[in-house]
Amino acid sequence: MxxxxxxxxxxxxxxxxxxxxxxxxxxxxxxxxxxxxxxxxxxxxxxxxxxxxxxxxxxxxxxxxxxxxxxxxxxxxxxxxxxxxxxxxxxxxxxxxxxxxxxxxxxxxxxxAEIAQRVLLRPVPHRIGNLLLASLYLSAAAEARIGGDLYEAVPTMYGVRLLIGDVRGKGLLAVETAAALLGAFREAAYDESDLPALAGRVETSMSRGATLLGGSEMSERFVTAVFAEIPADAHVVRVVNCGHPPPLLIRPDEVRELDRGRSAPPLNLGMLIGDPYHVDVYEFRPGDQLLLYTDGITETRDPAGSFYPLPQRLRSWGPLPPRELMERLHQDLLAYSHDRLQDDTAALTACLLADERSAPPPPPAGVADSGEPR
Structure with missing residues (x-):
């Protein structure tokens, strides 16, 4: 020009x-x-x-x-x-x-907007203990930097706690809701001893915020989310799903959804329905990788209208380190949609490294080698 x-x-x-x-x-x-x-x-x-x-x-x-x-x-x-x-x-x-x-x-x-994103969605550490971490955020709007998709990773005495979430709706209210949820999670992750209590406390904070703001918009604002916990002393991952797409467990020989059909309602709706939070425990061996993502990824469409086949893509790529996986996913989403993303997308992945100082402990009682309850 x-x-x-x-x-x-x-x-x-x-x-x-x-x-x-x-x-x-x-x-x-x-x-x-x-x-x-x-x-x-x-x-x-x-x-x-x-x-x-x-x-x-x-x-x-x-x-x-x-x-x-x-x-x-x-x-x-x-x-x-x-x-x-x-x-x-x-x-x-x-x-x-x-x-x-x-x-x-x-x-x-x-x-x-970039400063606000750094405050709201801080870059996750490259490594926490024996976990390698990486994150991805893509905005559907060309000039946007932040939206209603969110993620976080916090090291605590109970293990590394992960969060992925998607706020219903868009705009400033979605950003405000995401900020409130992240603030509650970052505070409660250190105090609550189990994931159901953590999810309940986050939901209570959101409901309290809705009451303080008044009106009907905030009370109708809900968030789908997944809480995950990877303890340092056991090769397992604990998951609480609140109406969100289930995480994916990536291994050299398989890619599968961690879903037992016990998802709780989205945050800010659970208190109305009264459905309790369920913890699902899966085996998480060295070399395994956990992928948390929002539905902006699986709802990405190609020009013919077909949805993005995330599990199939992951299987075709084979095992990749977290950072390379996020880069590959980023480029593949843009290529699949012809640079026309229709929704914000976020992803967070954690890979368990081998602990060379000691042999892996056996799976805790109640968890089989396949990750299913005994």
Whole structure:
């Protein structure tokens, strides 16, 4: 775009000598200031306007151009062209100044949004104990940086606790709800001894916030979420699902959903229904990887309308380290949707490293090798 005005002038100069005299190609130089305004500031547009007027005069006053025997420097048609070019240049200068102001404002908004994202969705540590972690967040809106999808990883005395969630709806209210939920989780994760108590406390905080805000919008705002806990002293993962897509367990020889059909209602709805939270325990061996994700991934569509086949894609890729897995998933989602994501997407993955100091402990009572209850 920055070189488009130069290319435009070159084309005019090439066409002027070969066109008939009744076709004064130099008149199209009127558009030069507007072309310049697309990629340059007001000072450059003003300079391009002066240049266009002078070049029109040179072409009009040169007898050899287009086979003319005399020049038409002060012909009324050419004088009208000078005036029109000057007027278009003035409008282009104003347009360029307005565009520059808008770009600066947009840059400021992006900067603030990036700072807000760092506060709301802090980058997860690359490693916590014997866990390798990685996260992914993609916004469906090109200019957006934050939304209603959320994730978090917190090291506690009970093990590493993970959270993935998706707030119903969009906009500022969804961001506010996500911030409230993350704040409650980050505080309660250190205090509550088990996942049901943690989920209950987070839900209580959300309900309290809805009461303080008043109105009907917040009371109707709910969040699907998955709470996971990976203790350091046992090769298991504990999961509490609150109406969210089930996590995926990734092994070298299999990729399967961790779902036993005991999902609780979404947060902020459980207190109305009164359904208790259920903890599902699965074996989590060294080399295993847990993938938490939002439905923005599985609901990504290709141009034909087919949903993104996440488990099949993971099986075809084979075992990948967390960071490489997130990068591969990122690129594959964009390619599958042809860069047209319809919803925000988030993912969080944790891979258990082998502990070389001691042999893996046997699975706790009640957990079989396959991860199903005995």
């Amino acid at each position: 920055r070189w488009l005005p130069v290319l435009y002038v070159v084309i005019v100069l090439l066409l002027e000598p070969v066109t008939p005299v009744e076709w004064p190609v130099s008149f199209v130089l009127i558009a030069l200031p507007l072309l310049t305004a697309f990629a340059h500031g007001p000072a450059v547009v003003a300079g391009a306007t002066v240049f266009a007027v002078l070049l029109e005069g040179v072409l009009a006053g040169t007898p050899c151009c287009a086979g003319r025997s005399v020049g038409y420097l002060w012909d009324r048609h050419y004088v009208a062209s000078y005036i029109c070019t000057a007027l278009v240049g003035a409008l282009g200068t104003i347009l360029a100044a307005h565009r520059v102001r808008r770009e600066r404002t947009l840059a400021d908004v992006r900067f603030v």
